[in-house]
Amino acid sequence: MQQVLKYRRRTAHEVRIAGVKIGGENPIAVQSMTNTPTSDVECSVEQTKSIADAGAEIVRLTAQGRREGEALRPIVERLREDGYQTAIVADIHFTPEIAMIAAEAVDKVRINPGNFRTSGGELERLIEICRRRGVALRIGVNHGSLARRIFDEYGDTPEGMVASAMEFLRMCRVVDFHDVVVSMKSSNTRVMVQAYRLLVEAMEREGMTYPLHLGVTEAGDGIEGRIKSAVGIGALLADGIGDTLRVSLTEEPANEVPVGRALVDYFKGRTAEFTVASLGGYSPTEFRPRTSAKPITHSEITSEYDVVEATSNNPTHEWRAAILNREDSRPVVLRRRYDETNPELVAIYAAADMGSLLLDGLAEGVWIDAPALDEATIEEFELILLQASRLRFSRTEYIACPSCGRTLYDIQTTLAEIKARTSHLKDLKIGVMGCIVNGPGEMADADYGYVGSSAEHITLYRGQQIVERNIHQSEALDHLIEIIKRDGRWHDPK
Numbered sequence: 198m199q200q201v202l203k204y205r206r207r208t209a210h211e212v213r214i215a216g217v218k219i220g221g222e223n224p225i226a227v228q229s230m231t232n233t234p235t236s237d238v239e240c241s242v243e244q245t246k247s248i249a250d251a252g253a254e255i256v257r258l259t260a261q262g263r264r265e266g267e268a269l270r271p272i273v274e275r276l277r278e279d280g281y282q283t284a285i286v287a288d289i290h291f292t293p294e295i296a297m298i299a300a301e302a303v304d305k306v307r308i309n310p311g312n313f314r315t316s317g318g319e320l321e322r323l324i325e326i327c328r329r330r331g332v333a334l335r336i337g338v339n340h341g342s343l344a345r346r347i348f349d350e351y352g353d354t355p356e357g358m359v360a361s362a363m364e365f366l367r368m369c370r371v372v373d374f375h376d377v378v379v380s381m382k383s384s385n386t387r388v389m390v391q392a393y394r395l396l397v398e399a400m401e402r403e404g405m406t407y408p409l410h411l412g413v414t415e416a417g418d419g420i421e422g423r424i425k426s427a428v429g430i431g432a433l434l435a436d437g438i439g440d441t442l443r444v445s446l447t448e449e450p451a452n453e454v455p456v457g458r459a460l461v462d463y464f465k466g467r468t469a470e471f472t473v474a475s476l477g478g479y480s481p482t483e484f485r486p487r488t489s490a491k492p493i494t495h496s497e498i499t500s501e502y503d504v505v506e507a508t509s510n511n512p513t514h515e516w517r518a519a520i521l522n523r524e525d526s527r528p529v530v531l532r533r534r535y536d537e538t539n540p541e542l543v544a545i546y547a548a549a550d551m552g553s554l555l556l557d558g559l560a561e562g563v564w565i566d567a568p569a570l571d572e573a574t575i576e577e578f579e580l581i582l583l584q585a586s587r588l589r590f591s592r593t594e595y596i597a598c599p600s601c602g603r604t605l606y607d608i609q610t611t612l613a614e615i616k617a618r619t620s621h622l623k624d625l626k627i628g629v630m631g632c633i634v635n636g637p638g639e640m641a642d643a644d645y646g647y648v649g650s651s652a653e654h655i656t657l658y659r660g661q662q663i664v665e666r667n668i669h670q671s672e673a674l675d676h677l678i679e680i681i682k683r684d685g686r687w688h689d690p691k
C-alpha cells in the first residue's frame with residue numbers, strides 16, 4: 198500500500214494560558230525563562246519585560262522556595278500594571294506547597310513528575326486551585342530526573358519518560374482536568390525526539406489530545422546551542438508535533454526568542470506531498486541506521502556516497518520519501534541550497550531540515566549548499582550538525598544549562614572560560630550546570646561536571662560521582678583540568 202508523506206499538524210485540544218491560546222489551530226507560541234533570582238521582584242519584572250519585548254508570548258520563572266513562590270504575585274501584578282499581558286509560568290521542581298502558592302498567582306504551573314508525588318492528594322489539590330483560577334498545568338518530564346521507581350523499571354529511556362508523563366495525564370483525566378501541556382525534554386536530541394513521538398503514540402492509543410511544549414535542555418550557547426535546539430525541535434515540528442516551544446541557550450534569555458520564532462516561521466505553509474511504496478523497516482521511534490558508513494561533511498564526499506537533494510518547501514518529507522523509495526544502497530548525503538545571507542539562519546534551517554533524517558538513521562552525510570557563506574563556516578556548521586544529531590563527535594560536547602533563578606554563579610562567562618581551555622578535547626562531554634539540585638541529574642551522560650553548589654562555589658563531578666566539593670570558583674576550572682589530566686584524558690591543544 199502506498200503511503201503519503203506530508204506535513205500535517207497533530208491535533209491537540211486548546212489550552213488557555215492567560216491571553217495565550219495554544220493547541221488547536223493556534224500559532225505555535227514561543228517562550229523563554231528568566232535567570233534572575235525570582236525573589237528579586239524588580240529584576241525579575243525587568244527581565245520578563247525584556248523577554249516579552251523580544252517577542253515571547255509566555256515567560257517562566259523558577260520558584261524553588263517559599264520566598265520565590267511568594268514573589269510571583271507582586272511580579273505578575275507589576276507586569277499587568279505596566280501593560281504586559283505576557284502569560285507567566287512558575288517552575289516547580291520539588292515542593293508541592295510552593296506549587297499551591299504559585300498557582301494562586303500565575304497563569305500556568307510547571308511540575309516535574311520525577312519530583313512530584315502522585316500519592317497523598319497533592320496533585321488533586323493543585324489541580325483544584327488551577328481549576329478555580331483558570332490556571333494551566335505543564336507536566337514537564339526531564340530525561341535526567343525521572344522518579345526512582347520509573348528509572349528502576351525502564352532505565353533513563355524514552356519509554357520511561359513516556360510512562361512518567363502518562364501516569365500524570367491519566368490522573369488529570371480522572372479528575373476531568375484538561376488544561377494540561379506536556380513536555381519531554383532531554384539534552385540528547387535522539388532521546389528527546391523519540392520520547393515525544395512515543396508520547397504522541399501513547400496519547401493517541403488512549404484518546405488524549407494534550408498539547409505539547411518542545412525543548413532540548415542544556416543545549417549550550419552560540420551556534421552549537423542553536424543547531425542542537427533546531428535539530429531536536431525541527432525534527433518534531435516537521436512532523437507537525439508541537440504547540441509551544443522554548444529554545445534553551447546559555448545566554449541572555451531574550452536571545453532565545455528570535456531562534457524560536459525563526460523555527461516556528463520556517464515550518465509555516467509546508468504544502469508539498471510525497472508518496473512511498475512502503476515504509477520498509479523505517480520507524481520514527483527507533484534509531485535504525487541503514488549503513489555503517491562514516492558520517493561526513495560535503496568536503497569528504499566520495500563516489501561511495503549518494504547525494505540526495507531536496508528542493509521543495511517540505512524537505513524532510515521529500516528526503517524521507519526519496520530515501521525510502523531508493524534502490525541504491527549507498528549511504529546518503531543530504532543536500533539543500535540555502536540562499537539566506539545570515540549564517541545563523543542558514544544553520545538553524547539546515548539543522549531543522551536535516552536533523553530528523555540523521556536522527557532516524559536515514560542519512561549519513563550533510564551538504565549545506567549556501568553560496569553566501571564561506572567554506573570554513575559551512576564545514577563548521579556541518580560538523581556541529583552531525584554532532585548535534587549524535588552521529589559524529591568532532592569537538593568537546595558541552596551540556597550547559599540555560600541558568601535560571603537558582604543559578605549560583607555567572608554561567609555565561611564561566612562557560613566561555615571552560616570552552617576556551619577545553620574545546621580541543623573532542624571525545625569529552627562536560628556538564629556546566631547552575632545548581633546542585635537539578636544540575637547533576639540533568640547533565641545525565643556527561644563525563645565531567647562543573648556544578649554550582651553554593652554562592653561562588655563549585656562541586657566537580659566525574660560522571661555522576663562527586664570528585665571535589667565546594668571549591669571557590671576562581672580555582673575550579675584548574676581543578677577540573679587536573680582531574681581530566683589525572684584520568685589520562687587530557688592532551689594539549691595542537
Ligand code: SF4
Pocket residue numbers: 598599600601602603604605630631632633634635636639
Ligand atoms: S540546572 Fe540550571 S536551569 Fe536547571 S534548575 Fe539548576 S540552575 Fe536552573
